[in-house]
Amino acid sequence: QQQVKQSPQSLIVQKGGISIINCAYENTAFDYFPWYQQFPGKGPALLIAIRPDVSEKKEGRFTISFNKSAKQFSLHIMDSQPGDSATYFCAASIRGGSYIPTFGRGTSLIVHP
Amino acid sequence: GAGVSQSPRYKVAKRGQDVALRCDPISGHVSLFWYQQALGQGPEFLTYFQNEAQLDKSGLPSDRFFAERPEGSVSTLKIQRTQQEDSAVYLCASSPGPSGGYNEQFFGPGTRLTVL
Numbered sequence: 001q002q003q004v005k006q007s008p009q010s011l012i013v014q015k016g017g018i019s020i021i022n023c024a025y026e027n028t029a030f031d032y033f034p035w036y037q038q039f040p041g042k043g044p045a046l047l048i049a050i051r052p053d054v055s056e057k058k059e060g061r062f063t064i065s066f067n068k069s070a071k072q073f074s075l076h077i078m079d080s081q082p083g084d085s086a087t088y089f090c091a092a093s094i095r096g097g098s099y100i101p102t103f104g105r106g107t108s109l110i111v112h113p
Numbered sequence: 114g115a116g117v118s119q120s121p122r123y124k125v126a127k128r129g130q131d132v133a134l135r136c137d138p139i140s141g142h143v144s145l146f147w148y149q150q151a152l153g154q155g156p157e158f159l160t161y162f163q164n165e166a167q168l169d170k171s172g173l174p175s176d177r178f179f180a181e182r183p184e185g186s187v188s189t190l191k192i193q194r195t196q197q198e199d200s201a202v203y204l205c206a207s208s209p210g211p212s213g214g215y216n217e218q219f220f221g222p223g224t225r226l227t228v229l
Binding site: 006034041042043044045046089091100102103104105107 | 117143146153154155157158159169186204206217218220221222223
């Protein structure tokens with residue numbers, strides 16, 4: 001059973017455009033939602049994360065929007081750049097538990113110059 | 114500073130062979146995690162260590178998988194009698210504190226295992 005569903009599987013945008021990746025979860029006990037960025041041949045790296053007590057968090061061109069009632073969260077990449085081309089994973093975990101994140105299946109983002 | 118390192122980076126094994134994958138976490142990091150990442154999928158949890166204690170091994174897919182961290186630093190993931198379905202990238206991650214908090218996990222580059 002996939003606890004964190006991520007879409008789309010792949011995404012192509014033009015330079016300067018907005019990239020949007022969506023995730024949905026089932027377990028209401030999740031209370032920490034990180035996004036990871038992975039380049040080919042590298043391990044995932046934490047990009048940005050949010051806790052459910054806020055509805056939005058912004059860091060530079062990256063914004064997480066969180067909808068607790070809908071159990072959904074999304075990553076928005078503004079002014080997308082070719083260097084943003086990578087695979088993005090959403091994840092969810094329980095702070096009071098073992099904090100082991102459950103990952104989505106990933107979105108392969110390609111930003112054309 | 115040095116990040117998490119893993120070796121070998123690539124491993125090809127014949128079905129039935131045993132393999133050992135090594136992880137060198139960031140110095141001083143308490144927690145160490147192993148994940149399995151199949152092609153086109155997200156990482157899936159295998160096991161977790163806090164110092165030398167293996168606190169969670171619920172993700173290990175079978176008794177052919179074994180992990181250890183005897184001195185609380187370097188960890189080894191061993192797979193016995195490898196099968197084709199074991200082909201994947203094996204990721205190691207470490208974090209500075211004990212699990213249970215918002216501790217960022219730092220991932221290594223992974224070991225790509227191919228079982229023929």
